[in-house]
Amino acid sequence: MSELIFYTNPQSRGRIVRWMLEEVGAPYRTEVVGYGPAMKGPDYLAINPMGKVPAIRHGGAVVTEAAAICAYLADAFPAAGLAPPTTERADYYRWLFFAAGPIEAAVTDKTLKAVPTPEQRAFVGYGCYENVVDVLDVLLSERPYFCGESFTAADVYAGSQIAFGLMFKSIEERPSFRRYVDRIQARPAYARAAELDDAAAAAA
Template identity: 65%
Template sequence: MALTFYTNPMSRGRIARWMLEEVGAPYETVVLDYATTMKGEAYRSINPMGKVPAIVHDGHVLTEGAAICAYLADAFPEAGLAPPLSERADYYRWLFFAAGPVEHAVTNKSLGVTPTDDQQRMAGYGHFDLTVDVLEKAASANPYIAGESFSAADVYAGSQVAWGVMFGSLPKRAAFEDYLGRILSRPAYKRAGEIDDALIAQAGAAG
């Protein structure tokens, strides 16, 4: 089955890269530039939003980081990155909590948007501090976000925590640091980072 990965190494594509390295399936990488190819007609036929990441697997298009992680876990079950169906409640819960409330809370905070008390009833994340507290409890309740075993939910939620702590969009808390210590030591994470960092260096050398 053909698997093509569309990305930019300085983007959320790094999440999908990590997931691809975890499943271990061969894939082709297409690197897109923000100002040109990412907004071009050819790529917009794949993702009309003109955003990365995206994958095309055997002719099927997937966009959105959390969806890509969940899909790849199911498409390559031998990697063991999704729990059995009977044990997926926490897996789905925290994967999509990271993609929904956490993403929205962090984005709004970075834009200087603070919902009023009335607006908090409409916002799915309520308010930033509440979202961070819930994320902290999820990251510390078990060794991994969905229980005792590493899963695709850790790729996505863990990436959100790692970026947030690194760039200051999430507070540095002991629970986050402990959680990151468990997941960022994985060979697939290191391998994915090396690939993307090399692409960044190549782009810099090329001007």
Template identity: 65%
Template sequence: MADELVFYTNPMSRGRIARWMLEEVGQPYRTELLDYGTTMKAPAYLAINPMGKVPAIKHGDTVVTEGAAICAYLADAFPAAGLAPAPTDRKRGDYYRWLFFGAGPVEAAVVNKAMGFEVPEERRRAIGYGSLDAVLDVLERAVAKGPYLLGDTFSAADVYLGSQIGWGMMFGTMEERPGFKDYYARISSRPAALRATEIDDALMPAKPA
């Protein structure tokens, strides 16, 4: 019997990234829906993720947290989905590069902007991402090579970094550059992405009448 795959999430969270990845993988999984401040901070879930944040997955006895790590783990755990280059493939380097670029410079630069923090120009050498403009310029060049970050091959890096681009443009923390819009339109129209969005949208709390 295959190990059970459990997904811990909230539809108003980065769990949407992991949901998309799970739908791309195409393996059965069970969803545990958590609420902020209550079940997400309860002892049962803190035993899974002591940070009390989502997303997280449990695959058999293996627990994985952090969006990029979840995407990378699932791609390797289910290689038949073809979402990561083989370890011997030279594209593996680019794959790692863009996954960690998303988890590092992009995440830090975008969150700092959202919080109203701007690194003084004279201090940019001390910050890993330098400036948001520099990060976006690098990202724009990467997606322009297309159709995907690894050329003709869609991967978990597109799920993770593409989700960040989509959210960034939606919430105004990233410029709506033409290259970003074209790239996100291309990847977000994938059947797995559409299924994931439909599932999470249905789990959103009802709006007051």
């Protein structure tokens, strides 16, 4: 079996990938990368030229970007059942990329107070923050997971975005969001991942 190496920092989006790795259940080795010189140094830039975590190396393959890593791991370890059959992936791809695009962009812009004016909304992919939140609210009021009845990698990634938003108050509290986050964070793999990252943060 190819070695799986996880490059992360416990105070980063690497927490999303840690959770995904724990869901997959495959053995992996963790390399904690410090902010500053280590993350921007030549050794790590050879892994990710952006100088950002997370990243994984799986044999000869390197994958960066948390959403891409989640999708890659779901495909690389199909026994975990974290991706629908290839003929049933419409919702899976739709909401995974909705989270990586509109959700992250809308929440980031709102946090940075870079909110587009009504005239500018046609030029940004997400339109406006309010539309993004309303779409999520309707969806998660109608189904338990992004793909319906089954938990998938889309829930690891999109669910993490919502959970981070509620924690940092960059996404407003709504009953559907709280029920959903409570549901996904009750998973044993989430608890294992959080324990590992909290321990790594305490040791840093």
